[in-house]
Amino acid sequence: MGVLGLAKPVWMTEELGLLEATCRQFFAKECAPHYDRWEKLGCVDRDIWTKAGVAGLLCAGIPEAYGGAGGSFAHEAVITIEANRAGISGLGIPLHNAIVAPYILNYGSEEQKQRWLPRLATGELIGAIAMSEPAAGSDLQGIRTTAKRSGNGYVLNGQKTFITNGQLANLVIVVAKTDPSLGAKGISLFAVETDGVEGYRRGRNLDKIGLKSNDTSELFFEAVKIDAESLLGSEEGQGFYMLMEQLPQERLLIALQAAGRIESALEVTIDFVKQRKAFGKAIIEFQNTQFELAECKSEAAIGRVFVDYCISRHLEKALDTVTASMAKYWMTDLQCRIIDRCLQLHGGYGYMNEFPIARMYRDARVERIYGGTNEIMKMLIARSL
Numbered sequence: 385m386g387v388l389g390l391a392k393p394v395w396m397t398e399e400l401g402l403l404e405a406t407c408r409q410f411f412a413k414e415c416a417p418h419y420d421r422w423e424k425l426g427c428v429d430r431d432i433w434t435k436a437g438v439a440g441l442l443c444a445g446i447p448e449a450y451g452g453a454g455g456s457f458a459h460e461a462v463i464t465i466e467a468n469r470a471g472i473s474g475l476g477i478p479l480h481n482a483i484v485a486p487y488i489l490n491y492g493s494e495e496q497k498q499r500w501l502p503r504l505a506t507g508e509l510i511g512a513i514a515m516s517e518p519a520a521g522s523d524l525q526g527i528r529t530t531a532k533r534s535g536n537g538y539v540l541n542g543q544k545t546f547i548t549n550g551q552l553a554n555l556v557i558v559v560a561k562t563d564p565s566l567g568a569k570g571i572s573l574f575a576v577e578t579d580g581v582e583g584y585r586r587g588r589n590l591d592k593i594g595l596k597s598n599d600t601s602e603l604f605f606e607a608v609k610i611d612a613e614s615l616l617g618s619e620e621g622q623g624f625y626m627l628m629e630q631l632p633q634e635r636l637l638i639a640l641q642a643a644g645r646i647e648s649a650l651e652v653t654i655d656f657v658k659q660r661k662a663f664g665k666a667i668i669e670f671q672n673t674q675f676e677l678a679e680c681k682s683e684a685a686i687g688r689v690f691v692d693y694c695i696s697r698h699l700e701k702a703l704d705t706v707t708a709s710m711a712k713y714w715m716t717d718l719q720c721r722i723i724d725r726c727l728q729l730h731g732g733y734g735y736m737n738e739f740p741i742a743r744m745y746r747d748a749r750v751e752r753i754y755g756g757t758n759e760i761m762k763m764l765i766a767r768s769l
Contacts, residue, residue: 387650388685393692395458407466410439415472422597426589427551428475433507443485443505451502461695468644473747474597476549482637484511487557491616512553514544522760525568531560540608550601551589554579562620571623573616583608594746632708636694638755639711642719643691646684652740653726680722687718706768713761716751723748
């Protein structure tokens with residue numbers, strides 16, 4: 385039942401329960417002992433991706449025919465929630481699994497699926513998606529990266545920034561304009577294997593407030609030649625439609641990350657206030673502490689029930705953009721409020737980096753920004769009024 389005391393959601397099966405246990409063991413054994421070092425390094429070890437592939441945690445929602453585990457988004461939900469409950473939020477598996485791989489599965493040709501998905505499932509390839517640019521974030525129509533026809537292929541030119549998995553990724557889905565005169569209808573997606581490609585360059589590993597162990601980078605494409613088979617979709621100009629179709633899943637994924645981190649914050653805080661004493665008694669015995677945590681637990685439970693509803697809707701292919709936007713904005717706002725209150729209950733220790741709540745405080749903040757800012761989410765919701 386966990387810290388929230390909720391019954392298992394309707395989408396959780398016995399098989400998913402086994403996956404949950406596998407995740408907890410993997411994150412505790414393979415990741416937690418190295419996490420402080422990864423935070424200082426600014427990147428996880430490359431071989432953790434291979435280990436995750438062996439453990440069945442990569443591309444769990446991809447069909448077995450393409451090297452995946454043959455599961456569904458429910459499998460990705462379990463992996464994402466458990467990673468964040470374990471405090472391993474810098475390992476970019478959720479993006480690799482539930483954002484990058486679905487673009488290949490849903491829009492790639494049979495040849496492209498066979499070429500890339502099995503290698504994503506083993507960790508030979510690490511995925512990233514290059515949307516944001518220095519002058520274009522939530523406004524994807526403002527991108528300047530171009531892909532111009534050249535012979536039997538294309539030439540990519542442009543700069544991307546804030547790219548998750550950027551230092552390690554070697555399969556990057558690039559959002560580019562194939563016809564700048566057509567606005568959104570001139571945007572296309574390209575899957576680019578980057579190892580050894582001339583003109584492709586990784587910039588600096590960006591120095592962020594939080595998510596220190598996740599390599600978030602600038603990427604540069606300077607006259608990068610790619611073949612025509614790198615284009616996703618049957619023709620040019622389908623990219624913006626693909627992005628809009630996949631964004632509800634991305635936004636739900638962010639809500640799941642928030643849900644996992646909220647539960648982790650409550651668990652470590654309840655344990656702390658039971659152990660820590662002030663004025664001769666445990667902090668949990670003070671009425672203020674009890675009321676604060678009672679409110680946090682209530683709000684967290686309400687949020688988790690909504691998230692579980694969204695997962696069920698998504699598994700039925702019925703999750704709309706408005707509902708996904710609600711989940712993303714509300715859960716990420718909620719986690720920042722709850723984590724702040726939990727940090728306060730830690731007193732001075734909450735401000736020390738050695739305590740998990742301090743890391744959660746830093747890591748949580750960006751989720752109100754990426755995947756579309758929460759202000760954009762409210763705009764999308766408002767259009768439904």
